[in-house]
Amino acid sequence: MLPLYLYNTLTRQKDLFTPLKPAEVTLYVCGPTVYDYAHIGNARPVVVFDVLFRLLNWLYPNVRYARNITDIDDKIITACAEQGLPMESLTRRFELAFREDMFALNALPPTLEPRATEHLPQMLALIDTLIKKGHAYVADGHVLFDVASFPAYAALSRRSAEDRLAGARVEVAAYKKNPEDFVLWKPSAPDQPGWDSPHSRGRPGWHLECSAMIAAHLGTTIDIHGGGNDLIFPHHENEIAQSVCAHDNAPLARFWLHNGFITVNGQKMSKSLGNFKTVRELRGEHSPEAMRWLLLSAHYRQPLDWTDEGLKNARQNLDKFYGVLRESESEVVEPLVDDALFGALCDDLNTPAAFARLHELAADFHKSSDAAVRRDIKRRLTASGLLLGILQQDAETWFQGGNAAEAADIESLIAQRAAARARKDFQTSDMIRDGLLARGIVLEDKAGQTVWKRA
RNA sequence: GGCCGGGUGGCAGAGUGGUCAUGCAGAGGCCUGCAAAGCCUUGUACGUCGGUUCGAUUCCGGUCCCGGCCUCCA
Numbered sequence: 215m216l217p218l219y220l221y222n223t224l225t226r227q228k229d230l231f232t233p234l235k236p237a238e239v240t241l242y243v244c245g246p247t248v249y250d251y252a253h254i255g256n257a258r259p260v261v262v263f264d265v266l267f268r269l270l271n272w273l274y275p276n277v278r279y280a281r282n283i284t285d286i287d288d289k290i291i292t293a294c295a296e297q298g299l300p301m302e303s304l305t306r307r308f309e310l311a312f313r314e315d316m317f318a319l320n321a322l323p324p325t326l327e328p329r330a331t332e333h334l335p336q337m338l339a340l341i342d343t344l345i346k347k348g349h350a351y352v353a354d355g356h357v358l359f360d361v362a363s364f365p366a367y368a369a370l371s372r373r374s375a376e377d378r379l380a381g382a383r384v385e386v387a388a389y390k391k392n393p394e395d396f397v398l399w400k401p402s403a404p405d406q407p408g409w410d411s412p413h414s415r416g417r418p419g420w421h422l423e424c425s426a427m428i429a430a431h432l433g434t435t436i437d438i439h440g441g442g443n444d445l446i447f448p449h450h451e452n453e454i455a456q457s458v459c460a461h462d463n464a465p466l467a468r469f470w471l472h473n474g475f476i477t478v479n480g481q482k483m484s485k486s487l488g489n490f491k492t493v494r495e496l497r498g499e500h501s502p503e504a505m506r507w508l509l510l511s512a513h514y515r516q517p518l519d520w521t522d523e524g525l526k527n528a529r530q531n532l533d534k535f536y537g538v539l540r541e542s543e544s545e546v547v548e549p550l551v552d553d554a555l556f557g558a559l560c561d562d563l564n565t566p567a568a569f570a571r572l573h574e575l576a577a578d579f580h581k582s583s584d585a586a587v588r589r590d591i592k593r594r595l596t597a598s599g600l601l602l603g604i605l606q607q608d609a610e611t612w613f614q615g616g617n618a619a620e621a622a623d624i625e626s627l628i629a630q631r632a633a634a635r636a637r638k639d640f641q642t643s644d645m646i647r648d649g650l651l652a653r654g655i656v657l658e659d660k661a662g663q664t665v666w667k668r669a
Numbered sequence: 670g671g672c673c674g675g676g677u678g679g680c681a682g683a684g685u686g687g688u689c690a691u692g693c694a695g696a697g698g699c700c701u702g703c704a705a706a707g708c709c710u711u712g713u714a715c716g717u718c719g720g721u722u723c724g725a726u727u728c729c730g731g732u733c734c735c736g737g738c739c740u741c742c743a
Binding site: 226243245247252254255259260287288289373374376377378420441443444445447449472473475477482511515516519521524527531534537564565566569572573574577580581640643644647656657658659660665 | 670671672673674675680681682683684690691692693701702703704705706707708736737738739740741742743
């Protein structure tokens with residue numbers, strides 16, 4: 215078994231990964247706040263950590279992967295008020311949309327998708343523990359985490375207390391003992407959703423659900439915690455503070471992984487710039503598989519620029535591999551793990567290097583006329599596709615799409631063209647080919663057979 | 670201001686102390702009736718200034734840019 219190295223934000227280096235328990239891996243990734251459609255930036259961690267999930271599943275017999283659904287949050291409350299909707303109808307709708315979009319991107323469902331609203335008792339118990347242990351205090355119906363009680367605070371982001379003070383720009387609420395103290399529980403106005411608690415009718419604070427759900431489903435210390443790099447501070451710091459203080463200094467996670475951000479045409483996505491790209495909208499215009507390819511075409515920690523050219527490139531690349539799989543398609547092959555590709559993924563999920571290996575395999579395929587060699591390469595491509603979550607479609611479906619009536623028409627024209635070519639009537643055969651091209655159909659003559667694809 | 674990344678050939682994007690990343694685009698060729706696909710060939714790339722070294726894009730230091738976080742955010 216190849217060793218897996220992962221870049222750990224905690225140590226700022228690639229560390230050899232081994233799970234706490236030999237045969238089980240626990241993975242938690244911060245999931246969506248369900249108040250709107252997922253944008254392409256939301257999709258990056260989903261796809262990146264999906265590759266990690268697939269890789270871990272290959273390496274370990276039991277991987278438990280939890281990705282939370284944040285269905286209580288001030289943004290949700292605002293959206294509901296604006297749209298006049300009950301909270302649950304809004305959150306369930308966008309939770310479903312999220313699942314559909316991520317499914318389209320071929321991300322495997324996590325083992326668990328716990329909802330915040332279904333873990334109020336656990337969150338309240340956690341608050342209770344923190345108060346009892348002297349890490350939290352009640353003020354004005356709020357419960358606040360006492361940052362001063364946790365000297366190791368902000369170790370993940372490596373910010374000293376002075377640095378944090380220097381950077382603080384937020385107005386300090388009067389009920390806070392210290393500016394950095396963060397809310398574990400806050401009171402709700404009568405028209406806002408709330409739950410009864412000893413402190414007030416209110417709702418959980420920002421970071422609490424992750425700590426509570428990790429403890430409830432995965433354990434006190436998990437192997438890997440993932441999310442976008444914007445979450446390092448303060449979200450993950452606060453999760454750590456809550457969990458570590460509640461659990462007598464047991465670490466929350468051993469490996470912290472963070473993905474980089476996406477820009478669109480070189481610009482940060484923002485609603486004011488109007489360049490906000492939702493997965494839903496994009497997958498109406500582009501192949502979701504090409505989107506996935508593009509998402510994996512840069513290393514996950516690097517920034518990724520989302521462009522039409524990148525999508526076009528992704529699609530062309532996929533054409534190449536489906537072209538290989540299309541040849542001798544009737545042959546069903548057993549997947550065979552390619553060590554070079556597997557090794558690239560084991561080196562901190564180096565998907566660009568993995569893609570380069572894919573190109574090498576395709577070139578070897580075309581250069582060889584040996585059936586055994588070609589079969590071996592197909593097996594490797596198939597296994598690689600399984601790891602990366604690509605190349606899972608039927609090749610003809612990839613190239614031709616689903617329209618059976620049109621396909622029959624095209625096949626009939628191809629037959630007419632073949633007849634014309636047989637009698638060396640190239641004028642007619644070229645006319646048919648040009649006519650198809652005008653319809654966006656590209657023909658390829660190979661080995662006495664003509665195949666077609668959509669341009 | 671503090672913390673953290675990054676500056677690689679026309680573009681995208683890996684990586685390494687001293688022979689190739691890879692893909693797209695471009696040029697030439699092979700194959701093809703012609704194409705398409707594929708194959709072959711082709712490009713003095715590593716912000717800048719110093720240092721270490723036999724040798725640095727790769728290590729160290731300075732410097733100039735760019736980006737992210739510090740406030741809701743994947």
